[in-house]
Amino acid sequence: MKDKDLDGMTFEDIARGIESMDIRGAAFIARAAALAIAKHVENFQGEGIDQFEDWVDKGKERLISTRPTAVSLENALRYVLKPGDDVESWKTSIEMRADEFIKRSHEAGKKIAEYGGKRIKDGDTVLTHCNSSLALGAVEYAFDQGKDVKVIATESRPKKQGYITVRYLAEKDIPVTLIVDSAVRYMIREVDQVYTGADTIASNGAVINKIGTSQIALCANEARVPFTVCAETYKFSQGTAFGELVTIEERDPSEIVDPADVRGVRIRNPVFDATPADYVDSIITEEGVIPPSSAYRILKEMFDY
Amino acid sequence: MKDKDLDGMTFEDIARGIESMDIRGAAFIARAAALAIAKHVENFQGEGIDQFEDWVDKGKERLISTRPTAVSLENALRYVLKPGDDVESWKTSIEMRADEFIKRSHEAGKKIAEYGGKRIKDGDTVLTHCNSSLALGAVEYAFDQGKDVKVIATESRPKKQGYITVRYLAEKDIPVTLIVDSAVRYMIREVDQVYTGADTIASNGAVINKIGTSQIALCANEARVPFTVCAETYKFSQGTAFGELVTIEERDPSEIVDPADVRGVRIRNPVFDATPADYVDSIITEEGVIPPSSAYRILKEMFDY
Amino acid sequence: MKDKDLDGMTFEDIARGIESMDIRGAAFIARAAALAIAKHVENFQGEGIDQFEDWVDKGKERLISTRPTAVSLENALRYVLKPGDDVESWKTSIEMRADEFIKRSHEAGKKIAEYGGKRIKDGDTVLTHCNSSLALGAVEYAFDQGKDVKVIATESRPKKQGYITVRYLAEKDIPVTLIVDSAVRYMIREVDQVYTGADTIASNGAVINKIGTSQIALCANEARVPFTVCAETYKFSQGTAFGELVTIEERDPSEIVDPADVRGVRIRNPVFDATPADYVDSIITEEGVIPPSSAYRILKEMFDY
């Protein structure tokens, strides 16, 4: 699903789309949530500021319930929902800020593609994991600049988003090789750089991303291959600065295998893991290229505390 | 397939079984090859020592062609095929040595299970990869001694031998958890020990095993979890002592995905990788528990050079 | 000794209390010094701003002389002693700022307990060293939230402050195990997190704390156990930003053993050591959870240079 598909959808359509993971990817989820909350306030039929506030809260809660651990969704709503004084001006503010958020999200994506693309050298082989539009954007930017760039992509079990990645690149004529997740260490000496996306960046610089990311980072670190994360600043988690832990979602075992096929076997399906700051060379944000330990500063600036 | 299934098979049946990977696992392949060559010499219909030698060589070549990189197969044949002086005594010698090899292989498996099982402590969680009967034998030994032992098993893409592992353990009522290959680093702090098998041990102590083994070893090493390899001495490669490199087999891409589904995408399917000796705490052989750097000594003793 | 015991004490009582280590712990020392300097200016009997300034300086020097390497003491005085224009307003300012400092110190302690406590997961075993009220506060916060939390505490030779720690926790019914300082590496695989306090944080993120802290951090790092430091921002050393080195105090040998018992033996008694930023995952301050490399930023903000 893409941004333009959201236009015809209702608030509840979008909420369900996030829940079912038809709407996937931290940035897309954030934009979808911003749009959804704007659609939601359009539908307000009550009266007075108090009823409006309840309505807004109801919408917000519904959206947060779709992916309670998604920092980008929460940050998008925080951005959009600045409190207002009366119904009309608040409604307008929400609609305008939703538009603005979506626009800034797209622009952030372009800047990150540019900054990230510049850092890919002619002849580089880039390994990527899962399906990060930011990481792919950087590769595409480099490719469009005429650089000879090759990609190695992992399957990314259990949902195999790696197939989306390899098809996208093949369509763009960017040379791409598919491997199983287990083959990263075997291939790493042919790799010049690793580029991944992120779901959440913690205040101590840890990167929460698709399961498997941290062991790829470990392999890269062992072989002195730079590991770069692409992430808009709205993926930085304020809560972690005040002691909250990022909850690692464990999703349904049936994403891996039908439990009936392996009776008596416990199945665990954690969908993210945390890569320590030590294994991350740079985070590319729309604000520039930063070391992971500057995460705290990004948070300070964003939330102005 | 199991050892007893081999009895009714012809030489060529067995050769094809190894080729198609119906006969899998370095130890089982070795025993199958020993049996096959014995069956082969039974079928000899020529005359004289020269014709016999040709016949033996033909059989040997056919078997080696089924898995040209399998050290255990080569070592099994080396064990069985001591040269003889006349057709009859040589034939007898081959049949006896084939029997002996198979018997010693089974005994080696039992000893390794015992030595390995003793090293699992009450309450330990053991992570394993792919489907190693030796590693599972050690777990089972510990379990049968009344120890509380839990297993975490990886899927082991692309062939997903992990499912054989979890079903086997569930049947034995040994608590087992299945994870995707990418989740090893996420789970490793719950793990007390890693046990795997091996396809080949090189003279410098490197362990060649199922793709993904080396990144599990890396994760274990990072978290100070001991990494133990179970391997009969006939998996030690003499050739590596004289400069030969272990060839890492790359198998058909279609084991991963139908290439038609990802047109324009290169697919690489290496099936083994090499874990450096530094990440291996112990190798459990039927001769005892050794540090990986004693591989050279094992070779010296086996081949008496 | 506790905060309330200071009330009845004179300026000189407090100074001596710090000197003799009856008043111990970087935070307590800081509050005691703030209170003492307020008491000191109350006793001023001279006339005019010049005499007052001399009087203030005399007090300041006396306090600094009690523990010349204590950054928190120096920072407390820096906070309290903003220059004034006339005796009365300056006196008032000093008294008000001393109150304020003490209040903020207590609040900082509570915030750090909260942020730190949230980061302890249900079921976690936390190792701690020496006797840090901040680290214990975090454990207590987690325990009070109903989490199952266990503590392992070191003796902390030579002064054995670990005994204060274990008694405190036992009284609160928090399960606690005592070990000798040498047993940290042996126990570390049972540990989920390490929490310690700090005496001083340098501008490059190094943490100066009770002797032994750095080798615990090393053990934690080796076993991938997160190492967290709890420290109020007034423990960050401005001087280190301008090249000053943190002096590691070596105290009297008799704290270890009566020198007469080991004639001819040199005894060295360094009481702190420096843990490099690389081994520290997070520092929890009242301003939030930061990576150690943000120390410089904290200093910039505190001292506004």
Next chain:
Amino acid sequence: MKDKDLDGMTFEDIARGIESMDIRGAAFIARAAALAIAKHVENFQGEGIDQFEDWVDKGKERLISTRPTAVSLENALRYVLKPGDDVESWKTSIEMRADEFIKRSHEAGKKIAEYGGKRIKDGDTVLTHCNSSLALGAVEYAFDQGKDVKVIATESRPKKQGYITVRYLAEKDIPVTLIVDSAVRYMIREVDQVYTGADTIASNGAVINKIGTSQIALCANEARVPFTVCAETYKFSQGTAFGELVTIEERDPSEIVDPADVRGVRIRNPVFDATPADYVDSIITEEGVIPPSSAYRILKEMFDY
């Protein structure tokens, strides 16, 4: 060549001096460029703001062409060339800002010597590489404070700037030992600290400096010897914050050997390398001692973006 030698030189003299490396060292180049551009605008003989702007651009381009990868040169010009409204005031501004830049550069050098010198302890042996006036300034500061300080200096092939270093120190009666570049790891256990300069600091904290620096940093890290970099803030590269890669200049092979002497042999002469932030304990700037990961913050402040 020294600062005072520049006075009698023309704009083009200076440009050529930089090109030929008679004017060497990132700080000296920066000051020379500031002075040169001031001399250049003095020579303006055209009319009107547009012609002046062209004239300024021409000068800027000429200077940048002399060492296109020198960040300090670019930052110096950026500092000096704030746009003006009319020819006269702009000219004056350029001259004043050039003066100011040169003065601040000298002051920065002094501050860094002081901050760096304080961090050298009595009895320390400091290893240095190439010929960094900042690093030597720190050593000299410590020596002048009466500390017993010894230096070990590398030759620094191919240009052997180490000889300038050892002669300078010997003249100051500071004990100094010369070694070949290969002997660093052999000597490192006699070393208490490593001090080097820098050509460029990237936004992720990587330090670009004379070829060989990164392997010295690696040796220091292996042996737990602190590695300190001395660098004025105008060596921090803004471009790297937006994805630009620092180009590592490869200079003429004949700096190493006359190619005619080794016919058929390719010669590569990279003159810088990049030391990752992980191996750098502190960077000493005129703004204070920072961890390398604060590079991004320095850039933010300098360029106010």
Next chain:
Amino acid sequence: MKDKDLDGMTFEDIARGIESMDIRGAAFIARAAALAIAKHVENFQGEGIDQFEDWVDKGKERLISTRPTAVSLENALRYVLKPGDDVESWKTSIEMRADEFIKRSHEAGKKIAEYGGKRIKDGDTVLTHCNSSLALGAVEYAFDQGKDVKVIATESRPKKQGYITVRYLAEKDIPVTLIVDSAVRYMIREVDQVYTGADTIASNGAVINKIGTSQIALCANEARVPFTVCAETYKFSQGTAFGELVTIEERDPSEIVDPADVRGVRIRNPVFDATPADYVDSIITEEGVIPPSSAYRILKEMFDY
């Protein structure tokens, strides 16, 4: 207690001495057990080979029960108790072999002192832990050769055997400094070598020694200081070659503190820990200087299997 004190003791005196740790140190225990079993067979008053065998077994069991985890004791008895054909010749054999074992143990100590002492360089500072007569023997050898050698010794809580060490060295006029166990990492950059003893060497090269040894080895490894273990070959554990785990004895909590003083506190008192082979540079045996991974070979030769 010393070797000569054993002469006047009975079998049971010696057994109790081992139990109470009056007889301490793996080598001394081994010699005491050899002597005790010889005394025991002298006291035999039964008749016939069967009764004698029972008598021998009773003695053996009693001795093993005193320290069931002591490999040296077990190896001493294995050495002494070669089976015999008739009472007289067996008795004689036991007495002779006991003598021989004791003599060889003393000779081994002398050789290890020599080999170890040669490896200490003039000017070296050697850190040691606990009280190893072999490690001290090496230091003394070097000192007696006229080398300038200094020692740093840890207290070695809880039993503080470090005091025995420092008094011994002070008496010999060898310069020695005492530190608490926590100060090792702080002091390690002043240390040129670490020398310790061992209780047991496992077949994979791991060294079991006094609690704290492994974190000293870790500190040494971090700072590139060679870590040397002194151990006679009878401390190598055959059982570990067949899967047995070395049991780490946990002794009475009251060795640390009177439990009544810390009610409600659990106390754990592990007395050994395991240093992985990776952190050990050399093991000095009477057979020569070996890398830890040659442990397996030593076992093979000793037990001839």
Next chain:
Amino acid sequence: MKDKDLDGMTFEDIARGIESMDIRGAAFIARAAALAIAKHVENFQGEGIDQFEDWVDKGKERLISTRPTAVSLENALRYVLKPGDDVESWKTSIEMRADEFIKRSHEAGKKIAEYGGKRIKDGDTVLTHCNSSLALGAVEYAFDQGKDVKVIATESRPKKQGYITVRYLAEKDIPVTLIVDSAVRYMIREVDQVYTGADTIASNGAVINKIGTSQIALCANEARVPFTVCAETYKFSQGTAFGELVTIEERDPSEIVDPADVRGVRIRNPVFDATPADYVDSIITEEGVIPPSSAYRILKEMFDY
């Protein structure tokens, strides 16, 4: 100088050739010493076994004095000088054994080239240091097998033996790139393998070789590039097995620079350094490819103790 140049030389010519380093390289020195001692005994003009023994000793001492730290020279003499019963038979024995030693040395070189050459893969770039005929032999073997192999060679200051290396390879049309010693870490990611020679192998697996080798090994280890050492077994040092330390020769400062050019500067010129076993993947000997920790075993076999 080459082997054939020795034929026309006298005993003393050869001794001086070794002294002056005209005869260089551990293997060449060994063969030269074997030949020299044979020439020496030819010149014997005394009478009787005692005079002969003195004569032999004189020759031996003279040769050892030329390079007192050269293990290969000592081992060559040990090989050649088996004691004899009467002058004639002893003389004959010396001559025969000298021949034999020289022949075995050449054969060892060929085997090492073969074993080492097989381990170089098609397309590999091999970095080498100094001028090791064994390492170059392996490269040449691979090249002659039709493999695409490239070499990167360091200058190897101070004697710049790297120039001999690059000229040799260029003559053979093997693509070779020359770099300064400082550029190893910069180039290492283009390198697939490092191959060096060795002067001495210690019993704990440490490799003593040309100054700079250990920092190349460190760079290789950091980047996961295998580090291989080529060495005949007569470079293994028996003395180290009994505690002797390998003396690192420091040669004349004037090899680096004319001391008069840097008055007041101390110059240190260590010509070897020690690479720890941990950084060495394999040692290729004529006996096969071994892990460095098997050094002890090689010694045991060679000297049969």
